[in-house]
Amino acid sequence: MxxxxxxxxxxxxxxxxxxxxxxxxxxxxxxxxxxxxxxxxxxxxxxxxxxxxxxARTLAQKTSKLIGVVYAGRINADFDHPFFIEVLNAFKRTIGMHGYDLLFFSDETFQKEENFYARCLYYKVDGCIIIAGEDVQQSIEDLTKSEIPCIGVDIQLDGPKSGYVMTDNKKISQSVVDYFYLQGHRDIAYIGGANESAVSNIRLKGFRESIHEYGLTLRPEWVIEGDFFEQSGYEAGLSLFKGNAQKPTAVFSSSDLMAFGFMRAMQELGVSIPGDVSLVGCDDQLAARYVQPPLTTVRQNKEKIGRLAALMLLDFIAGRASTARILVEPELIGRETTASLLL
The missing domain is CATH 1.10.260.40 (lambda repressor-like DNA-binding domains)
Structure with a gap:
């Protein structure tokens, strides 16, 4: 080169x-x-x-050709969740084709009294992509209410030049409950993310509503809070299947990573998947195809989400749009961790 x-x-x-x-x-x-x-x-x-x-035109307009990348609130494990990595890669490829570079903002390199809006002004970013986290800071709202165009991923923004794109998280849970019900399962447990996560709360709400619509009973001890990562899924599995309490016949893990942890717990306890319990994850990570047994999961179209976020932000920057709120359809991918109870 x-x-x-x-x-x-x-x-x-x-x-x-x-x-x-x-x-x-x-x-x-x-x-x-x-x-x-x-x-x-x-x-x-x-x-x-x-x-x-x-x-000359760019300099006259005082644009920077920089897009700020902001992680809103606490993101576990230093931003290494595969979902966000794949979304951001698709965003980077699309936005890069239009001559933009990315600038990552980190709380660790700035004094506490400085906020994201001030930083964006300092670097003269043309716009921002904001990635959802937990315990979202007040300074995120200051940024999204400003004149700087912002697009959120898995976080709902409602500022004057803000929008968001995410999977229809309510439909994720509804599709899983529908799938289990059609297989004959009536005792269904849920492993979710942290209560501080807006996405987790939407999925849990969709799960509860679907259970209620089918007239089923949801035991409180069958709703377990995790953090979207493997260890919390492992601990949830032990909580659900260790001891003599009644066991669910099906489990929805609202992330594949937690599902992998759940599978490890079942292996240690000698519980068969799907013989003793059916399992559905969420995200359709690459590893879901190769674990044993291959994981039934709900696919989020990460490439589409990233590309949409880039194109929507470009429209905001160019003044072609003011707000946009897009929900992307999920897709349930049947593999080998689920089995029908019907004869």
Missing amino acids: KENHAITIKDIAKKAGVSQATISKILNDYPDVSQKTKERVFRIMEEAGYRPSHS
Whole structure:
């Protein structure tokens, strides 16, 4: 790959089969160039390692071509949840095709009295993607109520230039209860995230409502709070199946990682999946296909969520939209951790 300084606009124009004037228009975001051509040119720039300097128009408007990445509240295990990584990768690829770079904000590198809005002003970011966490800070609201365009992922934003995109979390739980009910299960347990998590609360509400709609009884001890990570699923499994109390025949784990922990607990206790208990996870992580038995799970379209977040934010920045609230349909993927009780 050539160094950035060795690549010129003329080189890019030749590779893309367009004029240098067209390249200049694309860099300055003129509206008379098709989106398809813009995306092709940005892809060629990316492959060639070319990074254009700020154009005169960009400098005049005092834009930075920077997008802030903000993690709202506490994110367990240093942001390493696979769901957010895959969403952010899709976001990065899409936003990068339009000439933007990402700037990550960390609480650890700033004094406590500084907030996200002040930091965004300092770096002159053109917009922000806000990733959901727990115990969301007040400064997140200050940012989303400002003039800076913001898109939330798994967090509902309602500022003047804010929107959000997430999976329809209520439908996630409804689809699982429907699936279990059709298999003959009536004793269904739930392992969720922390109470501070808005997404977890939506899933739990959907689960409770669906159980109620089918006229089933939900035992309080069968609703267990976790944290979306493996160890809490393991502990939930021990809580549900150790001892002589009545056991559920089916368990919905609201993340695949917790489901993996639950499976480890069942293996230690000698409980068969799906012979003794059926299990459904959520996220459809790559590992769900390869654990034994392969995990039945609810797929979140992480690529679509990331791309939508990028395109929606670009619309906000360009003034083409003010607010947007998008729910993406989930999909239940049947594998081998569930079994029918019906003859």
